[in-house]
Amino acid sequence: MKLAIIGYGKMGHEVERVARERGHEIVSIIDINNRKDFDSKGFMSAEAAIEFSRPDSALKNFKECFDRNMPLVTGTTGVWYKHLDDVRETVINNKLTFFYASNFSIGVNVLFAVNRFLARIMNGLPQYNVEIEEVHHVHKLDSPSGTGITIAEGIINNIDRKRRWVEASGVSSDDLVIHSLRDGETPGIHEIVYESDVDVIRVKHDAKNRSGFALGAVLAAEFIRTKKGFFTMNDMLNL
Template sequence: MKIALIGYGKMGKEIEKIAQSRGHEIVARIDPIATGESFEDGGFETADVAIEFTTPKVAFANYRKCFEYNKPVVSGTTGWLDKLPEIKKACSEEGQTFFYASNFSVGVNILFELNRYLSRIMNDRDEYDVEMTEVHHTQKLDAPSGTAISLAEDIIENIERKKQWKLNKAEKDTDLVIKAVREGQVPGIHTVKYESDVDEITIHHSAKSRKGFALGAVLAAEFAAKNKGFLGMKDMLKF
């Protein structure tokens, strides 16, 4: 399979290693700073799928450019989700393919499933309050993380006493607090904690490196190249 990388930072380089180890070819490395390559340099046209890890400011424009070439897109960029309805519309009305995940780690997606299950149980246990903490490296631009927002949205969907999430500090009892910490080179830590007067229940995921995210992104690219529409980890992992 021929893969175009959009964004060639630490994550892009890790994806490249995993993709090549699985027998895939990198035909473009589009990054105006790291490589100077653009969509028009020729390599992108030959790609079977694009994997995009950039920044919230440029992500949506990158997606639209991929759609101009009718290329399936796999993206792990967060912080742009206000444009998500437009992406879904392009998939349903224009026949485009877009695979999005706030986190491509298989372990994190298992955490998502556990979180949904536990939050359904906790809906009737109002003696427990719930809060979240996420920790990432200092280069991460958005807070809270896309993974934390995904966890929070599932909690809010299942626990009636929580209505919206708030960053770092609650304004009312119905707020779900997400504490965001930026320190060192932490790849990603996410914790959901339920606490009562008598005990505490915690589910927790700590990434050891970027390799898990990179492998998930390459697996998603393999899946997106063979499927159509708006896709996600639930589709690929068959949860």
């Protein structure tokens, strides 16, 4: 496939490496200093763009792609999630192609599925409190992580006694606490911890490097090649 990369930081470089390894051609790389290249022949020749930029740049980049009818895969996390419903509406109304994931790792998406399943069981076992712990590198801009929020939503949607996620220690028993730590160059650790007076159940994903995220994003670009619509990892992995 001919692919464009938007955001050429840690993830952009990893996407480039993985995409080339899978036989794809990188026809355009856009970062903050060459945004005029959205109008380049290279960009316009792409069959899909893969975007990993900054939380506050994501929506601008989506618009550049939507205006050019460019299929888009995005992994950028953070503030733009508040506009998710608007983005979905724009995509559907204009018959565009859009794929987003708060985490492209296959393993983390298995964790999401296990999390939902476990939460349904734990809904009937009120002796367990639940908390989430996430650890990332010190350069990460958003907190809690998009993955932490997705895990929290999986719990809140399935456990009646948890109503909202909070970052500090919970003030109310229906708060679900997410502990966010920033440490060195850690690519990403997420852990769901259920605790009662007599035991602790921990379910944990620990990313060894960024390759798994990049591979998931490239697989997503391959997945949307002939499709129109709004897609997530659930569509691709059928978990």
